[in-house]
């Protein structure tokens with residue numbers, strides 16, 4: 343993955359200078375957004391997140407337009423992220439793209455084998471029995487899980503993380519580091535990148551890049567799959583507090599508030 347001085351965009355002047363050429367092409371605007379850490383700032387508990395009011399206003403305005411398409415692609419369960427964003431006429435993907443919920447209510451679920459399902463259940467039970475203590479807990483999202491250790495005393499975290507990753511891998515799942523959490527995902531060839539391409543093809547057809555100008559924003563390692571898939575086909579933003587970061591993104595935004603500013607610029611131009 344490329345590492346380097348990722349260019350930071352902070353305001354309308356930066357957006358106009360760097361994005362105007364692409365944004366002014368006569369194509370439908372497609373905005374694909376991660377939820378936690380991107381639309382909504384990270385909170386101590388997943389139930390406590392909220393999209394900042396300014397961002398919410400811009401999103402609600404964008405989804406009413408015929409020339410705009412919006413999708414939210416999250417690691418959360420799809421119904422959870424749908425209820426957090428709570429805006430109609432948006433395509434939602436959950437469990438890192440394994441579940442997709444279209445605005446007309448139709449759903450796509452990536453097929454998971456019975457063996458993987460059975461291992462998943464055993465993995466949830468094992469993690470709950472052995473590691474859900476000292477403030478750690480398991481978020482069971484049915485297709486993937488998140489092991490949260492944010493509230494675990496700092497001196498216990500490293501050993502706990504290693505044990506959890508070992509356990510996840512022992513059940514044949516992939517373990518990804520996330521914000522104060524380990525994500526356990528099934529070992530399937532499907533991720534936020536493939537889900538993004540699937541959503542764009544579903545909406546615009548196989549030649550989606552001729553029809554849509556795509557902006558993607560995300561803050562986490564799992565979002566890199568989408569940034570990689572969209573490299574040179576759209577513009578990606580990584581929300582990060584440093585510009586020295588390994589990423590496929592084209593630009594950096596400093597925080598979820600920057601995402602709100604970007605949406606406002608896109609909506610008003």
Ligand SMILES: O=P(O)(O)OC[C@H]1O[C@H](O[C@H]2O[C@H](CO)[C@@H](O)[C@H](O)[C@H]2O)[C@H](O)[C@@H](O)[C@@H]1O
Nearest residue numbers: 377378384385386387388416417418488521523
């Ligand atoms: O793909 P995302 O929409 O970014 O979801 C990734 C995970 O986000 C949530 O966990 C993270 O955010 C929580 C709320 O801010 C925070 O408390 C936690 O420490 C973070 O890891 C969510 O709970 C997971 O299910 C998502 O996979």
